[in-house]
Amino acid sequence: MVVRNNLNLDVLELIFSHLAGNDLPTVALVSHAFFGAVIPYLYSILLFRLSQAKRYPRVMSPFAAIAVHPEFAIHVRHDQYNPKFLAECSRALALCNNLTSFRCSVDSLPPFISVLQKKDRLRDLRIYAKLTTEQCLKMVGGAAQIRHLTLDFASWNVMNLLPQWAGALRSSLTTLTLFMANELNETVLESALEQLPNLLGLHVIGCTKIDHVSILGLVHHTPNLTALSMTTGDCSARALPTPGTSLANLVHLALDVRFHNQSPAFLGVSSTSSVVLTSIFTHIAASSPSLTSVILKYPDRQNPVTIASSFIQQQLIGAHGRTLKTIALIDCYVDLDVIAAISGSCVGLERFEVMIPMRDLKLFTAALSNSHTLRLLVDANALNTQHPRRSGPSLTQDYLKQMFTAVASLRKVVGGDRRVWTRREDAHAGGFTVGMERKPTSHSAAIHWFMPRE
Template identity: 40%
Template sequence: MVSADNLHLDVLELIFDNLTGNDLPSVALVSRSFLTAVIPRLYQTISYSLRQSKGYETKETMSPFAAILEHPELAVHVRNIELRSVPTIKSKISPPFMQQCRDTLRLCKNLTSFTCAISATSILPVFLPCLQDKTRLENLHVYSNLTTHQSEMLLKNMSLKNLVVEFSSWNLVHVLPTWAESLSQTLSSLTLFMVNELHEENLKATLSHLPNLRGLHVVGCPKVDHTAVLRQVSQTPLLESLAMTTSENTRPLTLPPPLLRHLKHLAFDTRYSLQPSPSPSILSSILQHIRLSGPPLQSFAIKLPERKVIVGEPFVTQLIDSHRFTLRRLSFRDCGLSHESLEAICKSCIHLEQLDLSIPVKEILPFTRRIAVSKTLRTLVDLDSHVDHGIRPQLTPDNARYIMTVSGSVREIITTHRIWTGRVEPNGIVGVDFQKRRPNPPDNLWFMPRE
């Protein structure tokens, strides 16, 4: 009789490397050999969110950082730490928890990714000394309301590949060019989100040190709109991913347009307040501006400020006319699509694989007929953007089965709470399974490229 316990440890580790979520602790309880094999994967990522912090306050759960401190030999396996919430005691941050986090961070010598997405100004400075010796750290994501000294200390002796900065202070903005110079040989992606003090001259000085940058995302920075970004990306000709906020600035775009021959992902965070708004013509001019480079655009995302707005058909037509042969993923967030635009996308984009939008459950029949013209669409992502009035009906098993049966190609539908997966039975009937999905927190970085 063959037993999985007889498999070599390295084989078990390779198998368990494909597991995620609750499957990992479940496997650890099977046997001693399974526990030994799953430990590297189980402790690869330490994530702490609001849900866990509530359990900490009631003493129902033990923090993962306390577990590492009790078994420090496990710290060698930790590669990623994601801190998105901290527990409080009488409205004050828990000192014991912060001590556990700091001591754990000091033990994790093989750390490659660190996220501290907490708005409280007193959190990140506590960890700065512990980050100094993390020579393998490649990905850093921080809410960075820091002093000048703390800002200079943050990236000291680092060789980052990906840097995400949110809600930063003017002190950090001031040292951005210095950061860029020190990271010029390694940094491949820079994201600046909701940085109120960022201005074009500062962005210009920063990008002058990053000619090999592959990803640039400047979103929600009120002093740097699409006109400023498009002027400065001439310094980064190797860009593969670009995200920017579009304003109602009608000033003509700078000529000649930047050469963006490698651009694969493009995202627009569209802002407007005027009625009627010049945004449709502005978006059209940006597409035309970028088209002159002939980029092989594979992914496009757009977000509008009003959820009831329908994306204009002329804009959709221009998008697919320019990139129909390369687009694989389209995302329409907080907005709607007309039936005609949806059908045009599914018919014209011959390599379309994924479509992110609010699935109109009340109009599931005409919606399905439109997407059925695509022979390549595999995944639908329901963004649940509440375009419809009132309580929005949820997708049912019959809805999911109907979509997959009629479309012929769709085999996965991702909603807020479930992932529906289709399979073709031997008799030709499409069967549908689902697994529950824990709702994710609001995705501020929706504009980032997804693999």
């Protein structure tokens, strides 16, 4: 007879590989056998949430647990830390020789620089890059096998050394992300990209001296790009370069739409932003890419504009309707007839992120019902991690029941209040039931909004 204590260890580990969250520590309390099998998954990610921090030191941090039990460090693959626990985290990191990813999204990186230099398996690095020249030189020399590099709020010291860092990562780097680096200029960026001909992902967002004209003039250095993110500029000031074929492999495009010369209130539906977006899509079309993912984000979520229907019809549906699987329209409105056109014409659409019109929910649901492939619907309000919607009408179970019925392929809806509604097949309940859980905020800053969705 098979009981919990005589199950083969390999079988237990296979079972536990499908668990996550609170299930892992719960399983660890069952027996010694369960504890031993769940350890590799329990300590794979070191995460310290605000709710735990409020109970510290009564509740031990995972970093302190690693420091007390260094034998667990071999299992750590990912680490997120709170600045209040720098000492414990540094000690834990020093023991985690198998670390593959590290993220520091606040200005607290210096204590970890020396520790990160010794992580030969580190592949994914995201840092708040406000560093001195000396600190940056240590990072350049210590992280030689990085595949995905994200530099947030980089100082001028870091940007001056970007070409040198790119040269050091020439053989390994596949994704370069530069976010809010105001000191970055076109000369420095070109010097870096010249050394990264095999780059697959380039994301340059919120860098005041670099706009889409600059980026499109430099992508000939990176002909293998599959993902591109950029901030729009003013087309009237500088002409786009002559279209080439350097974006033939592009599948993901994200645009940070910025207004120029006119206020958002004046722009309304027919805006200069549509002219800029049309010029970008026309330029890219010369490479004949097969876009599967498009993200557009507008600058003012308090006064969102309505995207021109003609732009959606021609540049998204007309040019890429056959290949698009993900469409995200953030901080903007879309007419219901456009929703219906997207649902009916984008024959492979699986993920749709849009501001759900709560007061026109029935008409919105009817527009979505044109889709036979949509699996995930995300209210774009949920993407604002700092100011999620907390008032006004919300999705209810009755609404979701109607939506799941009308859109048979739909499996999950993420509401603006961060509730996640899931369709659960149940033959005894008339075909399916609707389950709900609260979307955790702990991973809200794990990836930037413009990155490709999983």
